Amino acid sequence: MKHIKTIAFDADDTLWHNEPYFDEAQERFCELFQDYASSQEILGLILNHQVKNLPLYGFGIKAFTLSMIETALQLTNNTISGKGIEKILTIGKDLLQKPVELMPNVEVVLQELKGKYKLIVATKGDLKDQHRKLHDSGIGHYFHHIEVLSDKTELDYTKMLGRLDIQATDFLMIGNSLKSDVLPILNIGGYGIHVPYHTTWEYEKIDFKIEHENFLALSDIAEILKVLDIK
Template sequence: MMKPKIIAFDADDTLWHNEPYFDEAQEKFCALFDNYASHQVILQMILNHQVKNLPLYGFGIKAFTLSMVETALELTQNQISGNAIEKILKIGKELLEKPVELLPNVEAVLQELKGKYRLIVATKGDLKDQHRKLHDSGLGHYFHHIEVMSDKTEVDYSKMLGRLDIPPSDFMMIGNSLKSDVLPVLNIGGWGVHIPYHTTWAYERIDFEIEHENFKAVATIKEVLNIL
């Protein structure tokens, strides 16, 4: 059994659906430029631009939209029309207007945990967009603190815990990304719980198994209750 005092949840694809919207946006982008390259090639180009741009743009929809524009410039050898750029921007704006659809049993689990633990949201992405989604989700009142991080490295988690005066040994992070939600927290002495989502951004994937005494993998958020 795990004995944390503070439990943090990732937001996207842990509390609500997110990645399918990006997959849909990328398919729309590929359809715009299918005369230039295959979908597989275009998707790899978008990913390459996203990863290259992370130090400048960070994570989130706005960074994704800029990476789509750069991909279009590369595909067309800088000959892209203003009309095409307008269509790309529309894809990005549509992402920012997507409804928030909670994953199954999320609110029931939060109701069960509230009052027994201090609950936190620890996510990354666009500050404004993440606050919008939290507001629209109706979940905000369950959380003691909301943290929208520029990244989720060991340093980022350590800084957050320092600001909140939380020792890592009291901290549990729950999320769908082994790379961002689990490994950094384990490495600083916290607890990590992985809840897989049916699709994962390529950047967030790892190619090895995690074996750690502070790590648990569960199939659904409801199973978190069984390990506390």
């Protein structure tokens, strides 16, 4: 990785905590509809609606909230009251106001990398929400560019690199999702580092092991400094 010029970081569950907030929101939803189905069944329905709706709504809290509403309609056979819809909207609005808590060692790593590499954020989700979180995080000044993608496919990354005039062979992507942050980049000739988070959205899981000369799996984001011979 000695010729790497640009390093991109995923945001949610790489730079700051995120998935536990969604887990909490789903628990609140399950409590609302515990008389209709088991938590496992409800979570399965939410996931099915989320995946089905991705081409229409994309990723993020607003899409998640709409999928919860559709799940509620299905569970209640379209008889849910306006008050019930209001409770679901409150869950979504609460998610949009969660505090931003940085992952351990993130700022230390960014301080060391700034000036040595071009740093960017490449993330999915709601544009407004992701910019809000980056602002609240206090680390926005470390980055040369912020990219909020509608998805993270090979084509999405290729278009992003083209817009930024970056060669894939000079590009390193760091993230917690093998499916979104690593595999597409490896497939277009870039480098990928996986820093796992303790919980992963079901949609982002893969069922096979990655073996690639441009891939590394680390247990902590601080290990990146050793990989790049900075510390």
